[in-house]
Amino acid sequence: MTRMDPSLFQRIAKHPKISSKFANEQVVRVSISSERQANPGITPNAAAYLFAKKHGVSVFRQLSDDDKLSLNNVKTSTENNSSPKTKKTSRIKSKNIPVDVIYDSKLVKEANANADIYPYVYILENTLRNLILDKFSILDNWWINKKIVKQDIQDYAKRIADAEKKYKWVGKRGQHPIYYIGLEHLYKIIEINYNPHFKNIFDINNLKTWINECVSIRNLVAHNVRTQKSEFENIKIRTKYICTSIKNS
Numbered sequence: 277m278t279r280m281d282p283s284l285f286q287r288i289a290k291h292p293k294i295s296s297k298f299a300n301e302q303v304v305r306v307s308i309s310s311e312r313q314a315n316p317g318i319t320p321n322a323a324a325y326l327f328a329k330k331h332g333v334s335v336f337r338q339l340s341d342d343d344k345l346s347l348n349n350v351k352t353s354t355e356n357n358s359s360p361k362t363k364k365t366s367r368i369k370s371k372n373i374p375v376d377v378i379y380d381s382k383l384v385k386e387a388n389a390n391a392d393i394y395p396y397v398y399i400l401e402n403t404l405r406n407l408i409l410d411k412f413s414i415l416d417n418w419w420i421n422k423k424i425v426k427q428d429i430q431d432y433a434k435r436i437a438d439a440e441k442k443y444k445w446v447g448k449r450g451q452h453p454i455y456y457i458g459l460e461h462l463y464k465i466i467e468i469n470y471n472p473h474f475k476n477i478f479d480i481n482n483l484k485t486w487i488n489e490c491v492s493i494r495n496l497v498a499h500n501v502r503t504q505k506s507e508f509e510n511i512k513i514r515t516k517y518i519c520t521s522i523k524n525s
Contacts, residue, residue, distance in 0.1 A: 279414070280308070280320035284338050288328045297331065317349030317406035318495075320413065326350065342409075343449045349406055360404045386502045393508050397494045403519055404462040405454050410475045419453055425467055429461045458496055462485040477525040478518075486514040 289293055289304045298304050304327075312323035321343040328335050336344075370423060372388040412418040419425055433453040449455035454462075464475050464484070474480075493511045496503050 279416075281338065284324055284335060287335060287338070288333060291328070291331075291333045292503055293332050294328070315350045317403075317410055318346040319343045322346045322350075340451050341448065346406060346409075347449060348402075389505075389508065390497050390500070390503050393493065393497050393501055393503055393511055396511045397490075397497060398517045400490060400511075400518060401459050401462065401494075404466070405524060406452060406461070407474075407477075407522055408462065408465055409452065411469075425465055426468065429457060429464060432461065433457050447525055449523070458491075459487060460491050463491075478521055483518070483521075486517055490514050 285301075285305075285308075288308075289298075289301045294304065298307070308320070308324045308327045310484040311326045312318055312320060315323070315326070318326070319341055319342060325335050325339055325343070325347075355487075372391065412424065415424075420430065422430075430453070436456040437449075437453065440449075465485070466478070467480065470478075470480050490511050493503065493507045495501075496507065
């Protein structure tokens with residue numbers, strides 16, 4: 277993750293719809309920074325896009341895949357305006373596979389149970405990715421700094437990315453190597469950099485316990501092994517604990 281693209285900023289700041297409203301470029305930068313503060317987890321370029329969009333300027337095509345992915349963290353108007361008492365919580369729903377005579381009904385039931393777990397795995401992993409990206413966004417080339425990301429994690433990400441290159445018809449997971457590592461690696465990055473970057477968010481002992489429990493459940497789903505109701509309830513509550521800790525920090 278890098279700083280805001282200078283060419284993107286200049287395109288926005290010098291656009292007539294914006295230059296006519298704002299006194300100078302510094303005011304534009306502050307306004308873009310406010311967008312990012314209001315939507316933790318988005319990239320600087322994504323914040324610039326949101327700012328430009330509000331003023332009728334489209335720069336979506338200049339965003340990278342990582343920028344576009346980070347837009348998933350944009351808060352809705354309901355989230356921004358609702359008080360804690362009236363705010364509604366979104367419920368995760370999965371579309372179950374219908375039972376068909378050509379399938380073993382037991383396997384369909386097991387597949388549906390695993391499908392219910394997957395959204396929590398997705399949310400948990402990508403929430404941690406976005407947190408890490410956001411924490412180190414001001415540092416250039418932070419990924420290759422072995423004090424931040426150990427060599428074995430860097431090697432793992434490269435190995436997976438290189439292995440997937442032979443499948444030319446499959447799109448990239450993302451522009452950043454962090455999209456090629458799993459939940460256990462994400463935890464290791466947080467653990468290594470706990471002081472000073474993550475201490476105000478997590479109790480490291482609690483996080484270690486939560487992640488260890490989630491990793492085992494995530495692996496069951498990834499390897500198509502039947503899960504139990506207790507495992508669904510476990511990852512559901514652990515994901516809530518972790519995401520709430522991040523939100524409240």
